Amino acid sequence: MARLPLRGNRSLQRRPGRKHPRSLTLIVCEGETERLYFEAAKLRHRLTTTEIFVAKNTKSSAPIGVVEWAERKSREPGGFDHIFCVFDRDDHESFARARDKIRTLANRKTKPLPIREAISVPCFEVWVLLHFEKTDAPFDDCTQVTARVHRHLPHYEKPEGAAQHLMSRMAQAVENARWLALRGADTALNPYTSVHLVLEHFTFVATQCGP
Secondary structure (H helix, E strand, O other), X not given: OOOOOOOOOHHHOOOOOOOOOOOOEEEEEOOHHHHHHHHHHHHHOOOOOOOEEEOOOOOOOOHHHHHHHHHHHHOOOOOOOEEEEEEEOOOOOOHHHHHHHHHXXXXXXXXXXXXXXXXXXXXXXXHHHOOOOOOOOOOOOXXXXXXXXXXXXXXXXXXXXXXXXXXXXXXXXHHHHHHHHOOOOOOOOOOEEOOHHHHHHHHHHHHHHOO
16 A cells, blocks of 8 residues: 655645645545545645545445544554545444544544544435435435436446546535535434535635645
8 A cells, every 4th residue: 555645744845836835634435436536526626645635445434444544544654634534324333433433533632633524314425416406305215315316427336437527516516515504413314414524625725735
């Protein structure tokens, strides 16, 4: 596995014409579809691995596994300025435990982590659907959400191509997710997603690091 870029390396220092020194963000996802989406979004924002690092091989797709992997990576020399853990409620038994652990890591008195959640209920496909629809209709399960996505994106099972197709609709998805979030952050609500927070962060980093 390629070694992660470390804070303090030459590549993270201020470059001529840049507004601020670079910060380093770690994105940890539970699935390949999510990872490919964020890789595509990173390219669209013209960000590099020295600004946004989308993790591979997280060992476990369970929410608690995602958070634990992010915690382990945070201990590497140099660390990260921002960490996002992206996972679904779906039928994962560790969903609540993962959210609790993120709060514990972020609020601990000694060396709190700059860690945040980006969750979806019932699954990441809610975020995908918001690229096409402004909806708060509840879903029984992920299969039902995916079927709705297929109305707009018949080849969704090919995640790399789907990710590229979604890029032109990203702004619409962010706007729709903000609207959905106005109902509150209670994950008893269905559907729900906070994935837009990651994309808003990408926009902020691009603004800070741009020429």
